[in-house]
Amino acid sequence: MHRIPEAGSGEIKYGAQLTVRENQAGVFFYQGKAVGVFGPGRHTLKTANIPLLTKIAAMPWGFTSPLRAEVYFVNMKTFTNLKWGTRDPVAFKDAALGLIRLRAYGVFNLRVVQPVLFINRMVGTQGVYTTADVSAYLSQVIVSRFNDTLGEILDTLARLPARYDAISQRLSRRLREDFGHFGLLLTHLYIGAVTPPAEVQQAIDDQSRMEVIGDMDRLLRMKAAMAVEKAAGSGAGDGMGAGLGLMMPAMFAQYLAPSASGGRTPEPGSGFACPECRSRIPEDARFCPQCGHQQVIFSQCANCGKNLTPNARFCPRCGCSTTEKPLNRPCGACGAENLPGAVFCNQCGERM
Template sequence: MGADNLILLEVLEWFDETGQELLHRLPERGSGEIKFGAQLTVRESQAAVMYYKGRAGDAFGPGRHTLKTGNIPIITKLLSSPWGMTSPLRAEVYFVNLKVFPNLKWGTRDPVAFRDSELGFVRLRAHGMFNIRVIQPVLFINTLAGTMGKYSTEQIEEYLGRVIVSRLNDYLGETLDTLFSLPAQFDEMAEDLKKRLVRDFVRFGLALDDLHINSITPPEEVQAAIDDRSRLGLIKDMDKFVRMKAGMAMEKAAAANSEAGGAAIGMGLGLMMPGLFAGMQTQAQTAPEQVPCSDCGNRIPASARFCPLCGQQQIVLMQCASCGNNLTPDAKFCSRCGQPADRKPAPVICTACNQENLPGAKFCGGCGLKLC
């Protein structure tokens, strides 16, 4: 006779000492015989589910319950005599913790790729917190806990965190345009992301009680570019700013030289300042214009023939009719899609009026219908 056959449950109650258990089963190992008239005590923050013959039977809310034949299907000792006074019909009680489990962590294990409209491809890391609670005890037991005697937040935190990151990837790709506008959108993003995750949690009998985004951080070099842009936004007149910084530096140099007996050097620097200012102004005014690369979006000089980041040819001599890639003069095939370079773009025919439209047209010039 196994050890679990000797279990005779008379008082059933459970206290969560760790604060992290979502579920606890009695008996903890195997199943047991629940004595007729046993006392079941369920706290306000709990629900109890009775399993009999391997199926969920009665569920009990807060209060003290006397287990009798009328409210649970228990076979008595008189009916168990053919099996040596040991009942072959086993039962177990699952206590489910209905409280909110806060401060669970989620985050990206590996950076996720994101195409920024101004910075090109960047890799992001994101971290945050979320709160969960059980809203469907039987569904939670059947889909996640199964026959486990205990189930804690540690066993589900990592999986739910991956689900959150997966939905975040989709959200960023569909809604976010550039990282420069990101810091002001954390609350709005968290609320929209929470709505997307409702169905993912409900199918396990869980509710996503709250979700927070603590940080979304790009690589250090991209962060430096964002900081530089923020500083430039505070400077209204770059020319005046350069003059001011140069004047302050020269003033300090002249003062230091004067204290060391080099008054002549200080006077010489003073005479050079007007010419230096004029040079700085000319340099600022003649700074090369920058444009985004047609392929990766990296900012490059307008006169550049090739992008230093991706190598894309910038001077348009001819373009592929299939994908729009810039081609060299003697190219016979496109280096991107492999189509013949002399292939003519096919016109777009409107299905409503049979009007022939230019390649790439989105609306018909004859009837105004949107072209697929």
């Protein structure tokens, strides 16, 4: 907005020509009141300041006419890329992380739709009112409404990426009423980002990794392996870096191997041998770390002796049904009946 004259008021004469350009509006104030709003084009102004006669009539006032007038030119275009953001972090009650502080920023677009209302309520009697002045005030209004809207729509930051549009739409509806009090129209509002503190971001990243990995123990071992890899890349000497580089595959295999023993390596002679691959494993292990064979026996196949998982209906090795009682096996040499799964005959000792 720009005011003519920039200071005080003028003696606009009767018949003065007012030229208003495109995307502008001219508001004519006469004797302290807005008497007309003019669109693009040339217009003739009518006042009581008649040339020559006004000077004679204004002698009691020092040849200065008391009939003062001024014109305000208001830009009616859409102002784009106006910035808004939080100067100080705002408090947010997260359902999973507790009370945290957030920062947010974005852009918005607006335009003047009621020039007289805009001048009377926001501009006042200032000679010049710039876009930066309006944007600085409205940015504070946006941040205030943003705090309320965020608490109504969002319960946890984990759902934030899917709620940007919903937050922006509800926030825009609230702000249109606030902007309308000043004769302004909010055309668009965009949320650039909502950022928590660094430590909260780290907690969210760790939680995401846990959901992908599914095991806290494996997450800790993965971080330990990453630390070893970083140390190998920043080794003091070429020999150290080469040695760590050769050790990396074995280290990763050890850290990332699924194990229910908490990552402990059994000492020589401790534990017992896996019945599948004969590797030494801890006594409290549920699965063999070498072949993955199940060590906790819920039941065994009556035909071949394979360890079965709970509720298994068929044996994964021989395919026999676990719900039907198998028949005894006759020996091919002597004809004696043997238990299912027998490898040698209990009478003659011949292989079955």
